[in-house]
Amino acid sequence: QVQLQESGPGLVKPSETLSLTCTISGDSISTYYWSWVRQPPGQGLEWIAYIYYNGNTNYNPSLKSRVTISVDTSKNQISLRLSSVTAADTAIYYCARAGPVATGYFTFWGQGILVTVSS
Amino acid sequence: DIVMTQSPDSLAVSLGERATINCKSSQSVLYTPNNQNYLAWYQQKPGQPPKPLIYWASTRESGVPDRFSGSGSGTDFTLTISSLQAEDVAIYYCQQYYSALPYTFGQGTKLEI
Numbered sequence: 170q171v172q173l174q175e176s177g178p179g180l181v182k183p184s185e186t187l188s189l190t191c192t193i194s195g196d197s198i199s200t201y202y203w204s205w206v207r208q209p210p211g212q213g214l215e216w217i218a219y220i221y222y223n224g225n226t227n228y229n230p231s232l233k234s235r236v237t238i239s240v241d242t243s244k245n246q247i248s249l250r251l252s253s254v255t256a257a258d259t260a261i262y263y264c265a266r267a268g269p270v271a272t273g274y275f276t277f278w279g280q281g282i283l284v285t286v287s288s
Numbered sequence: 289d290i291v292m293t294q295s296p297d298s299l300a301v302s303l304g305e306r307a308t309i310n311c312k313s314s315q316s317v318l319y320t321p322n323n324q325n326y327l328a329w330y331q332q333k334p335g336q337p338p339k340p341l342i343y344w345a346s347t348r349e350s351g352v353p354d355r356f357s358g359s360g361s362g363t364d365f366t367l368t369i370s371s372l373q374a375e376d377v378a379i380y381y382c383q384q385y386y387s388a389l390p391y392t393f394g395q396g397t398k399l400e401i
Contacts, residue, residue, distance in 0.1 A: 204391075213381065213393055213394070213395050213396050214338065214381060214383075214393040214396075215393070216390050216391040216392070216393070219388070227388050227389075228390075229390035229391075230289075230389060230390060231390070263337055263338075265337075267385075270343050270344070271326065271343070271385050272385070272388065273326070273383075273384075273385025273386075273388055273391040274326075274328050274340070274343050274383075274385050275328075275330075275338070275340060275383075276340055276349075278337035278338060278339075279337065280336075280337060281337055
């Protein structure tokens, strides 16, 4: 069974860079598209970016200038970096697998990690 | 962006009754070459990630009870729960995956008993 586990700091200071990792088990990272989706506390869902194992990426235009998504196939991991964070970036960050139906349909999700931006 | 608008924002339905949630997209999510609507529905319970329920607007995910059904085409879609069970209390989101610039979700509909 596919398992996705997000990890990283739960607290980030304003203006700094948020860095998260998603470790994938029970599946090959080379088969599907992998996304990050976030959800501010008590609010809705926002897609951030996706990546394919060959490095093909796509970003939400609203975040593109601050976001980098990357893949490490040797570790079966994807990573997210979000720079110049503010309180508005406080959210639960989910790692999600898309496919095989479509690159934007998310069939498996991690449990999520709450990241708070605060000094 | 394709804006997804759900209605209502919240809904209270009695056990065993029908629940209907609507979702409207700001532009069509029907891809005519394959005649598929790039529209999905998710269920999210407190403290849990979203769970996929329906894709291609009307195809149930494996293991999803048949009381859940999706319908609609183009810009107007509906999620119907035919006979509400206690475990269906959740927030439901629609999502378009027609355009990755960006993929977008509705604001969510809170379903209560």
